[in-house]
Structures are given as C-alpha cells and as structure tokens.
Amino acid sequence: MGQPDDKLMVNATRQETQRRAVDKSGEIQLRRNTIVGWLERMNLLVIPLILVIIAMSLLSERFFTQRNMITVMRASSIYIIVGVGQAFLMTSKNIDLSVGSMMGLIMGLVGTFIFFGGSVPLAILYAIGLGLLLGTVNGAIVTKLGVPALLATLGMMVSYRGMVNHYMYGTTVSRFPRQIVYLGQGTVGPIPMPIVIALAVAVLGACLYYFTRFGRYAVAIGGNEEAATLAGIPVKRWKTIFFAFQGLLVGIAALVFLGRLDSTNPGMGTGLELHVIVGVALGGTLLFGGKGSIWGVVLGMFLIAVLTNGLMLAGAGFFIQNILLGILLVGSVALQVSREKARGFD
Amino acid sequence: MTEQQNSTGNGIPFLRVEDISKKFQSVQALDKVSLEVGSGDLVGLVGDNGAGKSTLVKVIAGVYQPDGGTIYINDEPVVMATPHQAREMGIETAYQDLALVDHLRVDGNLFLGREILTGGFIGRLLRILDRRGMKQITRENMKKLNIKIPGLDSEPVRRMSGGQRQAVALARSVFWGSKLLLLDEPTAALGASQRREAEKLILQIKEQGIPIILISHNLEHVFAICNRIAVLRHGRKVKDCKKEETNPTEIVGYITGGVAAAQVSRTATS
Numbered sequence: 001m002g003q004p005d006d007k008l009m010v011n012a013t014r015q016e017t018q019r020r021a022v023d024k025s026g027e028i029q030l031r032r033n034t035i036v037g038w039l040e041r042m043n044l045l046v047i048p049l050i051l052v053i054i055a056m057s058l059l060s061e062r063f064f065t066q067r068n069m070i071t072v073m074r075a076s077s078i079y080i081i082v083g084v085g086q087a088f089l090m091t092s093k094n095i096d097l098s099v100g101s102m103m104g105l106i107m108g109l110v111g112t113f114i115f116f117g118g119s120v121p122l123a124i125l126y127a128i129g130l131g132l133l134l135g136t137v138n139g140a141i142v143t144k145l146g147v148p149a150l151l152a153t154l155g156m157m158v159s160y161r162g163m164v165n166h167y168m169y170g171t172t173v174s175r176f177p178r179q180i181v182y183l184g185q186g187t188v189g190p191i192p193m194p195i196v197i198a199l200a201v202a203v204l205g206a207c208l209y210y211f212t213r214f215g216r217y218a219v220a221i222g223g224n225e226e227a228a229t230l231a232g233i234p235v236k237r238w239k240t241i242f243f244a245f246q247g248l249l250v251g252i253a254a255l256v257f258l259g260r261l262d263s264t265n266p267g268m269g270t271g272l273e274l275h276v277i278v279g280v281a282l283g284g285t286l287l288f289g290g291k292g293s294i295w296g297v298v299l300g301m302f303l304i305a306v307l308t309n310g311l312m313l314a315g316a317g318f319f320i321q322n323i324l325l326g327i328l329l330v331g332s333v334a335l336q337v338s339r340e341k342a343r344g345f346d
Numbered sequence: 347m348t349e350q351q352n353s354t355g356n357g358i359p360f361l362r363v364e365d366i367s368k369k370f371q372s373v374q375a376l377d378k379v380s381l382e383v384g385s386g387d388l389v390g391l392v393g394d395n396g397a398g399k400s401t402l403v404k405v406i407a408g409v410y411q412p413d414g415g416t417i418y419i420n421d422e423p424v425v426m427a428t429p430h431q432a433r434e435m436g437i438e439t440a441y442q443d444l445a446l447v448d449h450l451r452v453d454g455n456l457f458l459g460r461e462i463l464t465g466g467f468i469g470r471l472l473r474i475l476d477r478r479g480m481k482q483i484t485r486e487n488m489k490k491l492n493i494k495i496p497g498l499d500s501e502p503v504r505r506m507s508g509g510q511r512q513a514v515a516l517a518r519s520v521f522w523g524s525k526l527l528l529l530d531e532p533t534a535a536l537g538a539s540q541r542r543e544a545e546k547l548i549l550q551i552k553e554q555g556i557p558i559i560l561i562s563h564n565l566e567h568v569f570a571i572c573n574r575i576a577v578l579r580h581g582r583k584v585k586d587c588k589k590e591e592t593n594p595t596e597i598v599g600y601i602t603g604g605v606a607a608a609q610v611s612r613t614a615t616s
Contacts, residue, residue: 213461213473216450220458223447230445231459232430290449 045283045299052303056310063313070192076305077198078260079276081253083297084205085246086280088215093222093289094149094239096138096246100272101160106130106254108164111264115173120180128251134160135247139240157273165266174263184259194256198298201249206294218242222289271322278329279304287333288340304328358421359384360557361406361437361526366415368401368581375401377581378415383526387557388548390572392565394601397578399561403528406559407439408432436525440515440532448504452495453477453484455503456518487521491547509540513547520551527551527558533567545571565594577601 057064082099089096110127114120134156141152186193209215217238220228229235258264281287282303283296308321359382368376376398383389391399404410406417408426416423419435426432429439446455457480463469464476481499488498493513495506503511512532519527532548533541549571552558562568568575569589577585577600585592585600598604 208472211474211477213463213475216454216461216475219449220447220454223449224445227445227447227458230429232433233459290447 045296045303049299049303049306052306052310056306056313059310060313063310068309068313070190070195072305072309073195073302074192075309076279076301077192077194078253078257079272079279079301079304080198080298081201081249081256082246082272082276083280083283083301084201084294085242085249086276087205087283087285087292087294087297088209088218088242089149089246090277090280090285090287091209091215091218091222091289091292092239092242093225094142094242095153095277095287096135096243097150097153097273097277098134098138098156098160099246099250099276100269100274101157101164102131102134102247102250103254103257103269103272104266105134105160105164105167106251107258107264107268108168108266110254111173111176111258112168114176114180114258120177123180124255127255128248131247131249131251131254132244133247135244135250136240138247139243142243143236143239161266161270164268168266170266172263172265174261176258176262180255180259181262182259184256184261186259194260197252197256201252202294202298205297209292209294214241214245218292219290222286222291224290274325274329275304278325278332281332281336282328286336286340288336359387360420362418362421363402363406364416364418366402366405366412366417368398368405368410368412374581376405376412379578379581379583380415381559381576381583381586383557383559385555385557386552387574388552388572389557389559389574389576390568391559391561391576391578392563392568392597392601393578397601398581399578400530401581402578403439403530403559403561406432406526407437407528433522437528438519438522438524438526439528439530440512440519441530446503446511446515449502451500451502452488452498452514453480455514456480456484456487456521458518460522488517491517491520491550493517493547507540509536509543512536512540512544516544516547516551520554520556524556527556529558529560531561531563534563541567565597569594579603 053064062068082103086096086099106127109130110123113126114123118126138153138156141147141156142149145152147155183193183197188196209218217228217233220231220233221235221238225235254269257268261268279300280292280297281300283293283298283300285292285296304325307324311320311324312318361383362381364380365378366376366380367374367378379398379402381389381402391402393399401410405412406426408429408431411427417426418424424435426435426437432439447458450458461473462476462480462483463474464479465472465474468474485498488495491513495510495513497505503514506514516529516532529548533544536544545567548558548560560568560572573589575585575587575589575592575597576583577597579601585597
C-alpha cells in the first residue's frame, strides 16, 4: 500500500491520544468471582462492619447481645425500606431528597385519617397510594419540566414539610388500632415486624434489580443515558417509574413507623433523606450512576445503626450521630471517586 | 472479490442519496452530494476535517435533516426524522463514542432496549429478563463472528479494551440484522493489532452482503479494506471510484485540492 499523507497521519494520531487510553494491555483482569471481587462489589463494607462490631463489643458488654442486635436491626429497618428505592434512583443518576418530608406528610395524613376512625385496610391503601402519587409528582417535575433531580426534590422536600405542618398545625395524633401498631411493634416468632418487612422489601428489590428490566434500565440510564435513548428505551417514562417506586416504599415505611411509634406529629422523618443517602452510598451504589447494590443498602444501613447504637451505649452524646453521618457521606463518596479514578475513568 | 457488484452494477442499490445539501448557519456543510450504496459495497468516505463526512453520515442515520435532496431506500423516497426511524429501516450506526453502557456486560449491551423476557405472563408483567437465554445467544453470536473476548460472560464492558468494545458495538449492529452499516472512525481509538482485528470483522460483515460506509482519516486503512472510495471536499463529492482505479497519492490530491480543478469537475459530474 502507498504512503498515506503525513498530515492525515498526524491527524489520526492526535485523535488517538485524545481518547481515553483504555486498551493499553488489551487484557481484562478477571476478579469477579474472587473474594476480593465480592468485597469490592460490597464497597468493602463487610470488613469495617465486622471491625466496628468487634470494637463496640469491647467498648460495651451490653452491645453484642441478642436483644441489642435485634434493636439495632429494627432501628435500621425503616432506612432499608426507603433505601432500596433510593438505590434504584441513584443507580439511574437521580436522587430523591424529599423522602423524609414525604414520609412526614404521609404519616400526618394517614395518621389523622385513622385517628378519626378510618378503616385499617383503607389506611394502608391510602398510604401506598399517596406514596405513589407524590413519587410520580417528583418524577414528573424531573422528566416533564427538566428540573435536575437534586433541585426538584429539594424543592419538594420543603413543600411536603410545609404541607404537613399546615395540615396538622403542631398537633400530635396517637393511639391507633392494633393492626397498625402490629406493623411496627408486632413480631413473627422472635423477629419484629419492621425487620420482616424490611427484609421482604430488600429481597423483592434485589430480584427487581438483578433479574428484571427495572434494574437493567436503571443501570443503562445511569451508565449512559444517551446510549439508552439511542437504543430506544423510553428513558423519561422509566425515570418516572423509579420515582414512583421510591414513593411507594416511603408509603410502606410510613405505615411501619406509624405503628412503631403509635403516634405522629408534623416533624416525623426530618433528616431521613441524609441517613438514607449515606447508607446507600456506603453500600456501594455510585452517586454518579450506573452501578448499585441492594445488599449493600442492607449492609450500609446496618453499619450506621451499629455505629450509632454502639456510640450511644459507650456514652457518646446524641448529636455525635449527625457528626458521624456527615463524615460517613463525605468519606464514602471520596472513596467512590478515588476508586473510579484508579480504574482510569473520569 | 467475486461479488463486487456495486451500485452501478445490476439491481437496485439499497441506499441512494441524491443532491443532499445541508447548511449550518453560513457554512455549506454538504452541497448537492449524491451517493449510492448496495450489497457488496464497502465505501471509504474520506476527506479533510470539515469536509462534510460526518454530516453526510448523520443525514443518512436520521440525526440531521437535509435542507435539500432526497434519500431513497430500495428506490423508494423516504424521510427519516429520527435515528429511531432510520434504525427501523435497517440502518445501524456505530459511532465514535460507541454508545455502550459501561456498567453492563456484553449481553446487556447487545440486547439493550430489546431484551428477551421470560417467565410467561407473569414474566412479561414484571419484565423478567431471560438472562441465560441472552447470554447463550450472545455467546453464539460472538462465536459466529469469531470475536474472542475474555470475560465475555462476566465482565462489564468498561473493563474491556477499545478494540473489544469496538467489536461489541459492531457485533450489535450486525446482530440486529442491519441492512446498511455506518461506521464513523471505527478504528481511530485502537492500537495496531486491535485495528487489524476490527478490520477483519468489518470485512466479514461485508462478506455477509451488508453494505458499509466507513469514515476514516487513515488512508492506509481505507485502501486495505474498502473496495470503493469517495472523497468529499468542502461539502462536495469530488471523487467516487473503485479502489483499483486509483491510488493513495491521487486520493490525497483530491482531499487536499492538489488535483487540478478541471479534473475535479470532470469526475464530479460522472
């Protein structure tokens, strides 16, 4: 073949170097089926969890008892229920900051409904329907109006809280029928209902995430939205579905929390969003989208619950919890960033 | 090459564009460009930066709407308002940036947006993916195309090299039964050995009778695999001939405008 023109060659070479140099070796490291690979997918969460449990056991002898462990799990169950929805959203490069206010609003409306004699089955439908509705509203604001999820749900966070405050005006309603209380305080054998419900949600969420289009499209949309659009996936519709699903789970969590406290006031769920996002991020779901883990959500929430419970038993003040949450969020995201960089992706 | 019945031969070419023009503000990106592509064609579309190569390909792929001219598919005039419509007519494009989802495996990318579902009625309701089936078909398809990638079943494509990712993108286009393949700089990001693998794959696709339009800056590459070469300069087609009828020096002349203007206008009207 003849000599190509110099200018053209230079051109091609420049383009070559401009691209990300992924194909240096041409080889792939097969590490998915190793222990390291498994730990990595869990965002290395298992080791810190074990270390924290050992450390806490040494700090307080009341920590590693069956009763306390059940307390810890029950404390994390609400966060797990909401976190499963958040994992789908974050995988698809979205986020919902309004979950705390939404839960407060649903608890306020449904709690008042039962307080004034509403039937239990209707109350359950009411809570779930409200969740779906509010989630769909969030999704519509993001997809129809094009407001970025962070700002859209920040706005709704303020609005939903305003709504429940306006509706209840500082009152507290309590003393619900025993069926509702059972959802939060009952047990199945030795296991408290909140844990049963949280595990059921986690198992269902994991099946949806790994075995259905639901999870597949969350990954596709979060990983490369343009490619998903080019492949003919109705991206906006799926985003709305993810928001609606998050709303549905908030509705379920609201019912459990109503039963657990047997009471509600307009301040319920304040700060829930931060706790949920920290746990999901700790569990290995990327805040930049494209990758997530439902089991990581369970582990992440458990780690936070173990830490706060242990610190409390060790005599640390209540506000230490918030200091810790903030640091954990920043730390886990920093870890995600550094690991993404280490793999050669920006 | 025996089946070198290109567009000027017998039968109707799959794609014919006639007098396509496209203007971006004051820049005339395409000026009455005509091109025919049929079975057995592997057309190398060359030209300097800004000559209109990518614009032409994007018009054919339905990304841009031409200001003037007509697109014919099997001699029927068509309007392709979206990339989706172009795809439904069998025109698949492999873009420079590949349009793969990094976090999905090969099968996930191959079936992206067209996943196979399983589990009967309930499965369709819940959109349960036939993961095993899709993996199986992916394996068979990659074997048929003679593409070997370690970790085909288990690794997300982000762990793969540029060459392997390119192979996945090409395999996807072929798998979905494309009738015309548009390749925009398919090998620019690849190293030498990977480029040869990709070239082999492109030739293999051509052997299956799928016409291909290939944009490239690399003349060596174009002369190695294409059987026809079309040159664009300042939005006009200045040369379109079989590979055997020309040589790299002449093509460079057409690209840079070094060939006498009289000669250019003569070939442009042919």
